[in-house]
Amino acid sequence: MPNPTNAAVTIVQGDITEQDVDAxxxxxxxxxxxxxxxxxxxHRKGGPDILAECRELRGxxxxxxxxxxxxxxxxxxxMPARWVIxxxxxxxxxxxxxxxxxxSCYRESLGVARELGARTVxxxxxxxxxxxxxxxxxxxxxVATVREEAEGFDEVRFVLFDERSHGTxxxxx
Ligand code: ADP
Numbered sequence: 009m010p011n012p013t014n015a016a017v018t019i020v021q022g023d024i025t026e027q028d029v030d031a032x033x034x035x036x037x038x039x040x041x042x043x044x045x046x047x048x049x050x051h052r053k054g055g056p057d058i059l060a061e062c063r064e065l066r067g068x069x070x071x072x073x074x075x076x077x078x079x080x081x082x083x084x085x086x087m088p089a090r091w092v093i094x095x096x097x098x099x100x101x102x103x104x105x106x107x108x109x110x111x112s113c114y115r116e117s118l119g120v121a122r123e124l125g126a127r128t129v130x131x132x133x134x135x136x137x138x139x140x141x142x143x144x145x146x147x148x149x150x151v152a153t154v155r156e157e158a159e160g161f162d163e164v165r166f167v168l169f170d171e172r173s174h175g176t177x178x179x180x181x
Pocket of ligand 1: 022023024025035036044045046047049050097132133134135136137138139140141167168169170173
């Protein structure tokens with residue numbers, strides 16, 4: 009599918025916490041209070057300010073937690089980025105099609121980024137780690153949704169931690 013937007017959709021193998029972009033997206037969990045994988049890396053690198061803001065969100069707008077498929081921003085602490093956009097991917101299910109929720113993560117995160125005025129955004133491969141989403145399907149949904157929603161950004165970058173994820177996303181792009 010052609011990219012209708014002129015925004016560059018790019019891909020790199022690396023660590024999302026080191027990306028010099030306006031906003032990095034976190035594959036968070038609904039508690040917003042930290043976890044493993046990319047979530048743990050972001051909180052470790054960004055420092056305690058991010059968690060403090062997440063706790064505030066849990067005390068106000070998201071007392072029940074951030075629902076799957078939605079997104080919310082905090083500052084990025086000590087990372088080069090200005091903002092972290094936390095989104096909650098769906099856990100993979102064999103019996104239920106949750107693709108729309110995964111697409112929603114990418115769409116809602118870009119919506120939040122747009123509201124913030126971010127021009128460059130970096131995404132990890134949401135749900136494809138601990139949440140068990142098959143990598144090729146996760147890459148297909150990620151690339152299709154970002155291509156549809158990237159209008160107005162200078163760059164939307166996929167940051168893949170390992171070679172296998174990088175290869176799969178590269179093939180999809
Ligand atoms: P989820 O719970 O949504 O599956 P994970 O954090 O477990 O999220 O995994 C999502 C993807 O992020 C996986 O491909 C994992 O290898 C990758 N990942 C882990 N750490 C980093 C990092 N520092 N930068 C970019 N990607 C990362």
